[in-house]
Amino acid sequence: MTHWLYLPFLLVWALPVIAVQWLAGWRYLWRERGFWPWIVLGLALYFSLADAVAIQAGIWRFDTTSLVGWWLGPVPVEEILFYLLTATMVVQTVVIVWHSKRL
């Protein structure tokens, strides 16, 4: 089985979830647009910095042939995008559930 590059593999995995969240809870997400994006950015920044430490320490490494080749220090851009998208998925869920009062 041919393997995918990291970027499309990440986008195909994360974007449908984010799309469904906007379809289901766009009112809440839009109403809170001055609130949750900052949390997402803060988390993505923090985890990217932590990721840099892990890469430098040699805990994990990437197959460079599967990356687009843009790096911020030791961190590939795909990894920064990974933290942005995962934080978005979680934080958006919290915002939607909290406002919809489903729990």
Added chain:
Amino acid sequence: MNKVEGKITMTYAIFLLIFLVCPLGALAIVLRRRLLNQRYLVLTGILMAMALAYMAPWDHIAAVWGLWTWTNNQTWGVRWWAIPPEEYLFCLLEVLMAITLTYALFIRKASRGKKRAAEERS
């Protein structure tokens, strides 16, 4: 920490302790009893389970393809599928941190809103 070729190296478990467990501990100290909120607890439980179920197959395929690898002697050496247990913990703790931080900021926002409303009334 492990010693590899005379050098001290950080293990995945120590990484989790420093970057995930410590900030979560700090958040827990700030929130204290508010962590016992039923909605927060239910949401956290459901979301952590969903995140694990959604992440594990994806991470496994990536590991099988070799998109990323972990250094054996910096993990516990076990693999569940192609993934070290620490990776599952990372997923769970990352989700826990994102939920708890959002919850903490929601509480702060709500209490500021109440305070402002009270000031406007007086």
